[in-house]
Amino acid sequence: MDVGVDGIARAATRVWVDEFLAFEGGADVEVQPAFAGPLAEVTQTGDTLRVVLHPAVPLDSQATVSVRVVSATAGGAHLLDDTYTFTMEDRTAPRLLGAQAVGPKSVRLAFDEDVRAPPAARFTFTPRGAPAVPVAATEAAAEGALVHLALDTELTPDVVYEVSVEGVTDTHGNLVLAPHHRATFTGFRPARPPSRHFQLWDMLPRHNRRADVTGDLHRFISCLQEVTDLLLSDLDAFPDVFDLERAPEAFLDAILQDLGNPFAFEMDVLARRRLAAILTEMYQQKGTALGLRNAIRFFLGIEVRAISPFASDTLVLGESELGVDWVLGPSERFARYAFNIEVERLLSQAERQRLRTLVEYLKPAHTHFVDLVEPLPPVLPEHWELGLSELGETSRLH
Numbered sequence: 450m451d452v453g454v455d456g457i458a459r460a461a462t463r464v465w466v467d468e469f470l471a472f473e474g475g476a477d478v479e480v481q482p483a484f485a486g487p488l489a490e491v492t493q494t495g496d497t498l499r500v501v502l503h504p505a506v507p508l509d510s511q512a513t514v515s516v517r518v519v520s521a522t523a524g525g526a527h528l529l530d531d532t533y534t535f536t537m538e539d540r541t542a543p544r545l546l547g548a549q550a551v552g553p554k555s556v557r558l559a560f561d562e563d564v565r566a567p568p569a570a571r572f573t574f575t576p577r578g579a580p581a582v583p584v585a586a587t588e589a590a591a592e593g594a595l596v597h598l599a600l601d602t603e604l605t606p607d608v609v610y611e612v613s614v615e616g617v618t619d620t621h622g623n624l625v626l627a628p629h630h631r632a633t634f635t636g637f638r639p640a641r642p643p644s645r646h647f648q649l650w651d652m653l654p655r656h657n658r659r660a661d662v663t664g665d666l667h668r669f670i671s672c673l674q675e676v677t678d679l680l681l682s683d684l685d686a687f688p689d690v691f692d693l694e695r696a697p698e699a700f701l702d703a704i705l706q707d708l709g710n711p712f713a714f715e716m717d718v719l720a721r722r723r724l725a726a727i728l729t730e731m732y733q734q735k736g737t738a739l740g741l742r743n744a745i746r747f748f749l750g751i752e753v754r755a756i757s758p759f760a761s762d763t764l765v766l767g768e769s770e771l772g773v774d775w776v777l778g779p780s781e782r783f784a785r786y787a788f789n790i791e792v793e794r795l796l797s798q799a800e801r802q803r804l805r806t807l808v809e810y811l812k813p814a815h816t817h818f819v820d821l822v823e824p825l826p827p828v829l830p831e832h833w834e835l836g837l838s839e840l841g842e843t844s845r846l847h
Contacts, residue, residue, distance in 0.1 A: 455522040457498040463501060472500050492818050501758040510540040510718050539621040544629035548612050550637035553603040553679070556612065558596040558632065563620050566591040570616035572598055577633065578608040591617075604636035605675055632725075639682035647681060649674050693725050701725065705726075711810055714748065714803060723747075736813040741790070744807050749800055759787030759819045786815055790821040 460475030471484040472491070480489050486503025493499070508514055513536050517789075520529045543563045551557050572586040588599040596617065604610065614630045631742055650658070650670045689695045696704060701721045708728045716724065727747070734740030742753045742826070792810060799819060808818045 451775065454497055455524055455526060457491055457493065458521045458523045459498055461525070462498060462500075462518075464502070465517040466504075467515055468517075471502050474498075477637070492783075498695060507540075508537050510537055512537045532789040537617065539623065541619075542623045542626045542629070543619040543797060545614055545632050546626060548632040548634040548667055550604055550610075550634055553637050553639065553682070554600040554636075556598040556600065556604075556634065558612065558614065559621075560594045560596070560617075560625075563593050564591055564596060564625075565618050565620065566596050567616060567618070573613045573615075575613070576605065580603075580675070581608040581610070581636070581658055582675070584610070592780070595602060605681055606636050606638035607634055608636045610636060611801065622723075637683070639678070641678075641681065641685065647677065649677060666753075693722050696722075712806075714746070729797065731811075733837045735811050740811050743789075744811055745792075745804060748803060748807060749796075751796075751800075754791040754793050757789050757822075758790060759817070783817060787817040788812075788820045789820045789822050790818070793824070795823050795826070796821075799814055806829050 457536060458474075462472070462474035463470065464472035465482065469481075471481050473479055473481075478529045479491055482498075482504040482505065484504050486505050488501060488503040490501045491499070513533055513534060515534045518529060519569065521527060543564050546559045546561055549557050549558070566589040567814045570589060572589065574584045574586070575735065576583065582602060582605045584602055584604055586598045587601050590597045611633045614625050617625045650667060653666075653670070657666065690697065690700050691704070693704070698718050701718065704725050705721060705728070708725060709732075710724070710728060712724070724747075730739065731744060731747075734743060738756050741756065745751060745753055790804070792804075796804065804821060805818070812818055
C-alpha cells in the first residue's frame, strides 16, 4: 500500500518465500507454479498491490516461514525491502507411542506430544490371549504427553492386551489417527515373594495333567489361578494398611480410632499420618509441661513461652483488709495448683479454642488452667499534629 499519490510499481515488486521466488511483478508468469494454487491472485488498485500466494504443496506443520518483499513506488522515490516470518499452524496428529499397565486396574498411555482426553474420548481394550478378563476404562486423565486410565476390573496378569484410542487430541485439536492409535501391553502382575510357589496346576495329580490332551483343564485352572493370584496379592498388601506412611486414606481414621485419638480436630491426610505416628508418645507425656508444649506446637505450630503459676493475693487472718491489700479470688489451695500459659503471638478465636481443648485434656488432673496470656498489641504513640494537638488534651509527652 502506498499512502501517497505515486502508487505501487508492480514491475519492481518481488516476493520470496523461504528464498524461493514466488512472485515477480510484470513477468509473463507473475505467480510461480509452486505458489499458484486455486486461491492465488494478484489485485492492484491506485494505491495498493495485493498478492495472494497459495502453495501447491502445503507448508510443513509448525514450520517457520520467511517472506521477503521487495517493492517501490512508481517513479522509485520510495523503496521497500523487508523480511517477515511466521510459524505454520500445528496440523500433525499425535501418535500413541506405547501403553503400560502400572497397576491391576491402571494403564498409562504415552504419546509423542502433549494431549487432551475430552469426555468423548474412547479407549477400547482387546485381549490377545486367553483366558483373559475383558476390561473397560472408567476414567481418563491427561497429564502432558501421558494419559492415565482407570479400569473397571483387574487385568489378567501376563496376558497381552491391545488398546485403541479414539477422540484424544493434541493441544491444537488434532485427533489421533490410524494407524498410530493402537498399542499393546502386558497385563499387570503384582509383585510376590521370590520363594513363593503357589501354582494350582502343579498341585494337580500328574495323571490328571497327562490326561489333559485338549488343554481344557489347563485353561480352567488358569482361570482359577488368576483369582488366586489376586487374592494372594491382596494378602501381601495387607500390611500396608497398618503402615502409617502408606496406609490408604480410608484407613487412617480407623487407625486413629484404634489408638484412641481424643482430638476431634479437622486435619489433612499428612497431619493425620503424623498424629498417628506420635499419638502414643503424646499419651506418655500426658500430664507434663513437656507434653503440653509439644502438643501445642504440633497442633497450632506455636511455641509456648512459659507455663507460669497462677499469681493471686490470698487472705491472711488478722492482717488482710478487704479492698486494701487483697481482692476476692480463689483459695490458696486452688492457686497452688493453677497455672497460666503464655504464647508468643496473638491467636485467633479458633486457635484459642483448640489450645484450651488441648490443655484441658493433657494437663494433670489435679491442676487448673486459668488463663491464656497473649502479647498485647503494640501501643502506637500519639504524635502531635500541627495546629490540632493540645498538650494535655489530645496529646501527651512520652
